[in-house]
Amino acid sequence: MVHGELWTIKELFVYPNEFIYWSIQIVMYPFMTGLVAGAFVLSSLYHVFGIKELKDMARFALVFSFALLFAAPMPIVLHLQHPFRGVNVFLTPHFTSAIAAFGIVFFSYGAIVASELWFLYRKHFVEIALPLKEKKDKSLFEWIKFIIFCTLTLGVYDISEESLKKDEKAIKILAGVGIPVACFLHGYAGFIFGSVKANALWMTPLMPVIFIMSAIVSGIALCMLTYIVVMEIRKIMIKSQRKPWMPKLEEVKGAEINVIKISAKYLVLFMIFAITLEFLDLVFRGYTAVKHWDILRTVIYGKDFTNIFILQYTFGNLIPFILFLIPGLTIRRAAIGLVLALMGVFMMRWNVVIGGQAFSLTLSGFMEYVIPIIPHDWETFKEGLLGALSIFIMPFALFWVIAKIFPVFGTEKVKQ
């Protein structure tokens, strides 16, 4: 069977070779890179702009951004017809293609996040590695721990007041440089779509900017949500099972409403930017009404109405907007708003990627995407619901592992 035929339903006049070639994984790709970029921007709010209330969140967001970073290229790998040839992008990058920049941007961004993390956690590594170094008869577990942390110090054991000051300066510079790189990482994902002149829905110079704004919304939302969930679960866990190695009950705090309130302010701000740009795009298309407007209108106001106006704009933008703006924000209300905001950004990606293929190049036919839910082979797994879910779960699993090395949970001791 031809790739794409399984999940494409054609209606009216569609060219024979047209199918939904870019399916759920290409929806996941900008969604995941968006989360990476957004999480980094959130962490930079503290490091660069010195918003003190976000100190805890900044540390958390940076580690989470690092976990997300590994998951971000996975949708593309799963989408490729020849995943093992993916390395060709690095071997023979063809620089007129927006995707060719991926390797360079991705690795420079990764390097920035990794360096920033190193400076942030250098003291922590030294504090673990030094006592283990001096300890004589180490158990196997301690040996492994020693090797890991000794390697992570990179041979630098100086944690004097002066050198820690220098670290802070380095973090500030890296976070500052990281913001434009993070925006570029995601802006170019928008460019991949915005520059396709064959596609009437995608082609707009606003696409990269819209992508960046909604990316920041999604990144902040996911960080806040994970922060709330992790802090609350932790509180419950420590309360229920008292173990000697666990922190004392009075040291453990749940999610702090103050942090949530400040982060929510930025979330709403970027949401306003994103919606303004999206509406500008929509109004402009309707007003200029060029050749392809007829079919776009049918898709936007007809076939995709529920996806665009109900799920994306109403549930994904308007309701969270109201929830955050009503005074007296509570953790529970924030959590509901965050889930909806995340869903809204996901729907935005869906409506761009799948919506852009909902109409034919003939401008007189339609294609409908039927997502494979129960997989019956590898293809329907990776291009179906389960493939997308695996990608979404991946960063959380990674975060759980990475957080063992970079502890993000604030007991007062660690923070000091």
Added chain:
Amino acid sequence: MITRRDFIKYSLQGIATISVAGAAIEIINPSKLFASKDEKNVRWGFLVDTQKCVGCGLCVRACKLENEIPYDANVSRTWVERYVLTKDGKVFADSPKAARDGFITNKIEMGHGEYEDIKKENIEKAFFVPKLCNQCENPPCVQVCPVGATYQTKDGVVLVDRKWCIGCGYCIMACPYGVRFFHPSYGTAEKCNFCYHRITKGMKSACVDACPFGARLIGNINDPNDEVGRIIRNERVSVLKDEFGTKPQVYYRGLSKEVR
């Protein structure tokens, strides 16, 4: 011990020496020299005479067999479209199975397994339009390929390297004509290449040879004596979707405004 001044001096000298040597390579570019020696100056072009096409689909069949595109797969390097305009101003179009078996019924395919039966007395006009890769002068598919697996030859034909294509589908998305697809067996981007393996050996492409009505012609449009080039220069021809700036090199005679 080298001084800073010396270091800068030697570095600049080194850079200058390498630049001069590099410039020489640019001036005596071997591939450009080779190209300038090639007096033929070939640019393959295609001419479709829609007035002559009867929609028999022999071209599609010949193409599928020649280029080993699985016969029953719902993709094809070339296809034929049928347009039917009714007296009340409606436009119907279809290309069932890429017209591999021709148009064996009067019913128009509407998708969802439904057909529209248009009565003969309601038809204002009807015609067939063969489609294939336009081998654009400015091909968007080549521009967007992240690994350079699709490229334009000197004689203007866009080819795909099946051994290097990663199968991202960006080229498929970038083509305004919908000529590209994934090969069902190789999983790489696939498209019409004017039967490059034939035309470079002095033969015609399979579809041109298969057409019994002369609706398809291929030739070197830079050759003043070539029939295709002569018609393109002297007669009234048009191209598909020129608003995309791709400069397509498949020319059409008798194209109607309804053609997509």
